[in-house]
Amino acid sequence: xxxxxxxxxxxxxxxxxxxxWVADATSYIEAAExxxxxxxxxxxxxxxxxxxxxxxxxxxxPFDEQLRKVHVLNREQLAVGLSCWPSGNKWSKVIDxxxxxxxxxxxxxxxxxxxxxAASHLQGWANQSRDIRSNGKLVCL
Numbered sequence: 001x002x003x004x005x006x007x008x009x010x011x012x013x014x015x016x017x018x019x020x021w022v023a024d025a026t027s028y029i030e031a032a033e034x035x036x037x038x039x040x041x042x043x044x045x046x047x048x049x050x051x052x053x054x055x056x057x058x059x060x061x062p063f064d065e066q067l068r069k070v071h072v073l074n075r076e077q078l079a080v081g082l083s084c085w086p087s088g089n090k091w092s093k094v095i096d097x098x099x100x101x102x103x104x105x106x107x108x109x110x111x112x113x114x115x116x117x118a119a120s121h122l123q124g125w126a127n128q129s130r131d132i133r134s135n136g137k138l139v140c141l
Contacts, residue, residue, distance in 0.1 A: 025046065026046065026050070029046060029047055029052060030050055030052075032052060033052075033099075034052070034053050034054065034055070034095065034098055034099060035047050035052050035053070035054035035055070036054065036055045036057065037054060037055070037056055037057070038056070038057060038058070038059045039056040039057060039058045039059070039066035039067075039069040039070045039073070039081060040059070040066060040069075041069070043056070044056055044069060044073065044079070047079075048078060048079075048106045048109060048110070049106070049110060051103040051104065051106050052103060053079075053098050053099055053101045053103055054079045054080070054098060054101075055079065055080045055081075055094060055095070055098050056069065056070055056073055056079045056080070056081045056082070057070075057081075057082045057084070057085055058070045058081070058082065058083050058084070067083055069081065070082060070083060076105065077101065077102070077105055078101070078105055078106060078109070079098070079101065080094055080097050080098040080101070082094070
């Protein structure tokens with residue numbers, strides 16, 4: 001996990017260092033008070049699992065999935081989600097907002113019974129499918 005210098009002309013703070021690609025991103029995440037990352041699923045979930053405050057910045061994607069992710073992160077108050085890199089004078093507020101986040105909100109995302117919930121959901125769909133087939137009705141779900 002990691003990122004080399006960005007490929008575009010961004011206004012970068014002088015105190016920002018890009019670590020590049022690292023074998024053990026977890027150690028960097030664990031050591032950080034505040035993480036700035038792209039809004040990709042793996043990055044978001046790794047930082048959330050560590051219960052760290054963070055800023056997630058959407059990178060361009062063909063289906064805008066990272067823009068959707070920052071919307072959810074903001075709505076659920078899990079991170080400060082941004083649609084693009086902020087200008088230099090905006091960073092102070094963005095950082096302050098991120099430091100105000102409550103990382104324990106991730107507890108509802110990383111529930112201990114996730115496998116049980118998934119199995120129950122799949123069992124419900126299987127039961128519904130069986131009932132539909134036994135009644136001779138074809139329904140597209």
